[in-house]
Amino acid sequence: MDVAPRVALLIDVVASRAADRSALHAAILAAADAANAAVPAVDPLYPTVGDELQGVYRSLGDALSAAFTLRLTLAPGWDVRCGLGGGEVIVVDAARRIQDGSAWWLAREAIDWVAERSTRPGYEAVRTAIRDERPAADPLADPTARLVDAHIARLRPAVVGTLRGLWEGLDNAAAAEREGISPSANSQRIRTNQLRPLVDTMRALGELP
Incomplete structure (x- = not known):
């Protein structure tokens, strides 16, 4: 049995029951592949039951980077909730990918908190929560991640x-070509929507231990 301090990541698709299930599943697989290619993982992101994904990371920064990558890959077609838990991950059965431990309990607590809190007035943009009991935990990570949520929620889908x-x-x-717009239009989007400070914050979160 392997026990180690890790960060567990749970991701749940918002309003998935109203989606075309086949199209959603294909999009989830593609987004998980993008996140796994971009961010090293102890246990890469993969779909579990229904519209939920899970993965395990060595650091909170890696887990947040994977969540950001998957979220932006799925957007604007689908949105997601992210629950991150820092603690022990116990591998019960490696062959069947069965795990337990405080990191998973905390990740479940976090994602349930997001689902409930986002129904309250003024908190509709909440998509991320962190519950971290590791010695390296940073108390500012949780509220800062929600400031990222709030900024992303204000962006038009094209942006x-x-x-x-x-x-x-x-x-x-290259970004403009992928978006089908001119480089000057892409630059204007960046300036108008203050995207550089947003990405700076996301990258800083991605460096957390």
Whole structure:
């Protein structure tokens, strides 16, 4: 039995019951592949039951980076809730990918909190919660992640593609080509929507231990 301090990530698709299930499943698989290619994982993101995914990471920063990548890959078609738990991950059965431990309990607590809190007035944009009991836990990570949520929620759907390009490190010309707009229009989106400070914050969160 392997026990180690890790960060567990649970992701749940918002309003998935109203979606085309086949299209949603294909999009989830593609987004998980993108996140797994971009971010190293102890246990890569994979779909579990219905519209939920899970993965395990060595650091909170890696788990948040994977969540950001998957979220931006799915947007604007689908949105997700993210629950992150820092603690022990106990591998009960590696062959069947059965795990237990405080990291999973905390991740479930976090994602349930997001589902409930986002129904309250003024908190509709909440998509992320962190519950971290590791010695390396940063108390500012949880509220800062929700400031990222709030900024993303204010973006027009088209602008999310420009944000994704910045997050992925594409140069302006490549990002504009993917979005089907001119480089000057892409630059205007970045300036108008203050995307650089947003990505700076996301990258800083991605460096957390």
